Amino acid sequence: MDKDLKKLIEISQSGGAVLKKYFGKKLDVINEKYNASDLQTTVDLESEKVIIDQLKKYFPDYNILSEEVGKIDNGSKFTFVIDPLDGTNNFVLGIANFTSVIGLLEGDKGIMAAVNSPMTNETFYAASGRGAFLNGKKIKVNTESDMTRSTISHEVDYHHDQTRTLNIRHELGANIKVKRLLTDWSPQFMICLLAAGRLEGIIREEGEIHDYVAGKIIAREAGAKITDYQGKPDQSDKTDKFIMSNGTQVHDRLIEVVNKK
Numbered sequence: 001m002d003k004d005l006k007k008l009i010e011i012s013q014s015g016g017a018v019l020k021k022y023f024g025k026k027l028d029v030i031n032e033k034y035n036a037s038d039l040q041t042t043v044d045l046e047s048e049k050v051i052i053d054q055l056k057k058y059f060p061d062y063n064i065l066s067e068e069v070g071k072i073d074n075g076s077k078f079t080f081v082i083d084p085l086d087g088t089n090n091f092v093l094g095i096a097n098f099t100s101v102i103g104l105l106e107g108d109k110g111i112m113a114a115v116n117s118p119m120t121n122e123t124f125y126a127a128s129g130r131g132a133f134l135n136g137k138k139i140k141v142n143t144e145s146d147m148t149r150s151t152i153s154h155e156v157d158y159h160h161d162q163t164r165t166l167n168i169r170h171e172l173g174a175n176i177k178v179k180r181l182l183t184d185w186s187p188q189f190m191i192c193l194l195a196a197g198r199l200e201g202i203i204r205e206e207g208e209i210h211d212y213v214a215g216k217i218i219a220r221e222a223g224a225k226i227t228d229y230q231g232k233p234d235q236s237d238k239t240d241k242f243i244m245s246n247g248t249q250v251h252d253r254l255i256e257v258v259n260k261k
């Protein structure tokens with residue numbers, strides 16, 4: 001394994017260890033950033049500090065873009081994109097779906113990522129051209145093509161059009177009758193589950209860069225198909241509006257869903 005990837009895995013696990021230490025305990029919510037569901041806690045900040053301190057130590061020349069502190073610009077073509085607690089709402093509510101996330105961009109292209117899920121003891125990771133892995137074992141998307149046997153995740157940001165959101169979810173759940181429709185608050189974890197063959201498709205309706213960059217790297221290396229809403233290949237890992245799937249007919253059906261009038 002590449003020493004940089006190995007170090008990235010270790011750092012994501014260090015962030016995850018902070019999350020695990022505090023899970024289930026009473027927390028101080030120190031900020032509502034956009035609305036009541038967009039939270040910042042003391043745990044976000046502690047996990048972030050652990051991650052950033054180690055990145056600065058081992059990769060001192062790289063830029064860092066983190067959800068809580070913003071950008072540390074060192075003028076590098078390489079940028080780490082961090083979410084120290086992907087799934088803060090889940091964490092606060094006592095739902096054990098959350099992750100510690102680090103992705104590495106070279107310009108607009110993701111080249112390395114590690115996502116640690118501390119409560120399931122799972123670390124997903126990938127490097128460009130080398131495949132995707134979960135706890136040392138190679139992973140790939142599944143081959144399910146039947147929408148009624150497919151689990152689909154619909155992910156939106158805090159500014160989403162509620163009418164459009166409801167229409168898409170109605171189409172998937174009531175009309176198409178997918179096996180399960182997920183609307184979880186840990187988007188990076190959902191992408192990793194698709195990469196591991198546990199989900200079939202994801203509709204991403206915009207969002208912040210830390211919500212998807214690392215997951216895109218891992219999913220692409222696991223064989224996922226990623227396109228815009230017209231089915232054109234995803235051109236940049238900074239693009240926040242996309243469809244991701246296992247590459248079967250599920251993908252075409254999701255394109256139909258997002259474009260239905």
